[in-house]
Amino acid sequence: MACLSLITMTLNFPTQVFGNIFIHIFEKFGDLKAFVSATSEEFYTFRDIKEASLRLAKELKKYFQDGGEEVSTVAIILPNCIEYPIIVHAAMAIGIPICSLRHDFQTDMLLNMLKDVNPKVLITDSTLLKTSKRIFEELPELKVLVKGPKGSESFGTNLHSLLFSNEDAMDIEDAKSVDPESLAFVSFSSGTTGRPKAIMISHRSMVNNVINTMQNPFSPLRSFQDGQQEKLLGNLPFAHMYCSGLYFYNGLMTGCCIYVIDFADAAELVMLTSKFKLTAVTIRPYMIEAVLKEENIKERLKTARVMEHSEVSAVILTPVNQERVGSTGKLIPNVKAKIIDVNSGKPILKPFQEGELLIKSPSLMKGYLNNPEATKEAVEDGWYKTGDIVYYDEDKYFYVVERFKDLINFRGKKVSPSNVENIVKKHPSVQDVGVIGVSGEATDGEVPRAFVVVKNSVSEQELIDFVKTNTSEEELWLRGGVQFLNSLPRTHLGKIQRKYLRDMGWTGSSSFKS
Template sequence: MLRRLGISKGDVVAVALPNCPEYPIVFFGALALGAKVTTINISYTAEEIARQLADSGAHVLVGEPFLTPTLDAALNLYRKPTHFVTNGPSFTHTAINLWQVFEDPSIPFVDPVILTGEEPAVLPYSSGTTGPPKGVLTSHNGFSSHVPTTMHPYFTLEEGEDQDVYMCILPFFHIYGMGPIMTCGLHVGAKLLVSAKFDPKAFVRDISEHKVTVLHLVPTLLNFLLNSPAATPKALRRLRNVLCGAAPVPETAVAALKDRIGPSLLFQIGFGMTEVAVASKVPVNDERMGTIGQLLPNVTAKVVDTDTGALLPPLANGEICIKTPSMMAGYHNNPSATAETIDEEGWLHTGDVGHYDLDGFFKIVDRTKELIKVKGLQVSPSELENTILQHPDVADVGVVGVPHDRMGEAPRAYIVPKKSIKEQDIHRFLEPRLAPHKRLAGGVVFVSELPKSATGKLLRRELKKLT
């Protein structure tokens, strides 16, 4: 289909689909042609989609029928000749129906083009939590290099099982869903249980009924699992491997899930970002909770002083910098942003503050731009969040710094309570647990939910708008 539309090596195919069986067909079909794939967050507005189409230079847009009004509006704003393909019958007469293409026996499978591997392959856009979304340009070699090292461990399948079952609840447009789940799942021959969106009524039921063995989560989904009455040991009995990332994972939550399922559960925390794919993971035989594990093969890292850039020794906190074969080539059409992220020696500056221990296990304590300066002292929002989450009546929390006359900045907590609690209860709870400069001098605000990205990452920038 893409070849008949004139798509060839170097062209850009934009995909605006929820998780669905057709997603990998379009995705890998485009890569086989040597085209670049830019994946679009389907929650974007028409203006946001149009900006990504324009920045990437898209030639084809593949979208879901229910998104047609938004995608039509985006194409009108884009104002460049673009083929529009919908995953089923469309609301417009001009769109091509992907189902009809699949059912047409006269349309042959594509013959893959010969590539060196250095050609651009995927062009996802960063979340924008530290600025406007930027196209992350990754080569074929870069995208494929992390697949073998991020596969789940090889388990001995139980009697009657012939393959592992992955639940695909995290969006394929994001690097977490695109790489470790969709691509690695297909690579190892797993069965992929695809969910178009999170359904709280179906989530645990699907895990149980479809005998899911490998479950990729973000902390918000882990929290839901722990608080769902349906998530009984019987319902989760087939789970052998749970992997969690995209945001800090409380150790108490890991312990609670292991208590529910059993000690044989392998719980792994990993670290990655759109710009480097997956860089580290907790190894199979050494589950050190509270860390992001050890570096994957062929990945190197260093920790540098956030002010001077000087190399730091083990256990000293600084910015984590990474080199990896899966690293992006740069930000598309944005050399200045690329230069700010990748230095002259080829190190990618993650913006994450952390350290490594003598065994090579890394731990992230915060983001360089999210540290709160209280009377000149650095306070880690994630440290406060992990402490507050230990309160039995707190379901979720986000901490940001707010202006303060005496302190410069003061921490403020936005708390999602499990039941009615008072601000004084939180202050009393923290008093014996935190140093004075870390306490919530900025106050406590109770909210019904926290602003988060599609992958569960807390959007502190949105929280700050509430201050």
Template structure:
């Protein structure tokens, strides 16, 4: 397949200059040309399992609140987290005979028990596979079958869904349920998890887990195909926590201060669990959980708990910037905002800071399930040195990345301001896909993981993600990134949200088509929007596929636009 290199020099504010490697980082001088490495020193990764790594912090911060429910106020201290996790570990092994490497499925929203359950199961030597709590029984059944799960842990309210999933599997898996209120009745046949958490049991400790042992099995579609189990080891998890700690988003707790971090990003997703749960716990912070995002509940957490760090996805950043419910004073305690899972444009960052009325560190992170969450970040120190607005920054410690031409089997790294596929190496990169040898082999190129994301870097060696490889719009040989157009469209008056897909076009192969959500009580003229895009983007990027006004943009739980859903709907209505 031919590839046309697109140079973004017109989009850069700074004049071209030669690439220099910081003299304080000796490893950079040994890298091949155009391979990017972190400008932060490598970190030492302890030979510990994930639970052992977190449990060390539990001892240090024993009396501090570790996690609290933002709806009910139900909470656990770090001492509780340690004790309840170990109780669960012993009960799982004693009562069910689970062996090292067995898989337990977690079907839960964000609740205070989530890290207790995961750490307890992992300390027992088990592997955790995380499920989206809004999945249907069919979807759950497929993951249970593929992962060979031996038990399900869920809520009382999800009992029926879990039971139907078990019926489809045709296996009598034990289902352990969590009661979020004392008045909840235990369904017939269910096992009360709190009985395990709160009861000591005399049972030998398990043998220590090795760093190379599997820790968690989340599911990801990768660059193509149906969801696949991503084998993440304890070393993957601990490495990424150590990498993220060096970025100092969250401060270590002291006798006089404890960072507060809302946890609305779904913990079944690796970003939500690793970065929004384990990372705060590794610093002694207080996590405030929300089972799902609603404007009222999130604003209530802002006002009641006065958080210091917000870990978000772009749709929530846009909500905070634009919704009249959110007042300037609601954000006055916020020290730093980290946005990930999808690109956030420079104009989006500007609108947020305008809402806050002061300069808040707005940093972006980039990663994926296959890399245990984090690969590249705009660290606070980096933002103080160069202009990184709209960028995802530079690699985290111990990580190298390169941009290569699409379908280039040699993997030759491309130079500055040239787009291609982003490849990554680091201790956080997965072992392989579960039971998928062919997909595992295709995911790597000479040891480099192929992200499937399109990127480029500028003269300051900061990276920009432009889109997903499989979502690029092909216009007469040119490759148009939908995210670039979406940022432009969102900046048009009265546009609340936007998505762009490629649709068939007789003269140019494909053409961009926009779907927009209009702010309540306002209107948007389609023709005026199309003329506005003409002033902001090259001729081949024009919205010749039309503009559709919709009630909402389909997005997955991590905030990524589900462009495939829009394409399928378009194809269905235009047969």
């Protein structure tokens, strides 16, 4: 089948495992600051991270001696902190798979995820011990390492006492010889369309991804040159795969200094950029408007490049230049793509035609842990079905339109909710909007219904009429009506959780008449 291929160079990937590569990176940058707390200004150098990682690796190795075929992991449930990269690189050095989970998830979700990934060791803080006791009651065999000052843990071993003890660290030569195809990470999908799935990522995939993103010309981070160290704000959640890749791997490989904070709103982001003279900051799309409203924003952000955080993985696409507003970027080296028409299943070969994106890459996941059916559904003949509806322009820059599962099936035609949302957002009284498909008349199939957060008073009929006035495309009309909400349900990554909109009981036929 025809596909797009934008390979500008073929990269030769090393056979070294991930942990071994970084031991040498830590030696290279030595006493430079690597991770700094943006609140306390406590910091670790590259040398500190190397020594503490090898010391912790020696301890972790004790709990993974029995082997066996079943996947066992080190689970991390922590807010962003400067100890995080030490934990990750300790596990990587000896080939133990890591599963990082958001510390602000509900107990039930955390418990389900932990049971999926079978951790032998959990590294957390005293907050989780207080708020999620059921985790430890239902998983009594867990070895728990607790981050915090001595005496703060109610049970378990103090993490800092291991990281900075007087005991000898593991010798570099003793690092386990790891099969490049073995698991490095187990990361969960966002769960916007159902229960999150555990994604298996190999050492080879991680190495390929890092080298790919480091060698492409659009890499968001600059290499350490002429004594100039990149300073990046580590404000996005370390538990997310994109963020750990940016901060722990690409950042460290370039000799970057990461200023760590668990969360930064628009005002704090601008303040920290000015205070530490940051050279790069990462920002989610939904925060852009708030940042731009900050006073004297051009003057206060003049030292830093702003990088939009997109949910399309760097495994596939690279950040775009500023001239391509709305684009997610181009394919990076060694990645192939094809776009499939959602109705016919045939490949699309022309620019500006929308379809589902399929990719083939040496950095793809191994599959979903203990879920062969989901793996088979997601990957066919080596092509990963992203579920993203995209198009590309004449210069092969990609634009993400929608998720495939969110499309509205109106009279046999697939309708993008975002196309409806873009019209509704133009109304001066609308602050936020999410659109889903609901049951319409028998001949219609599904019709759009808008869930709206307003700034000023406006009626349902006004919004229905507004959409009709602003488009002649009948499939975009709000035949499913309007529901007003105080806020839209969103994931921790800022995505609209359309499944919760569907669960609100709005599944009956609409009384709206065109």
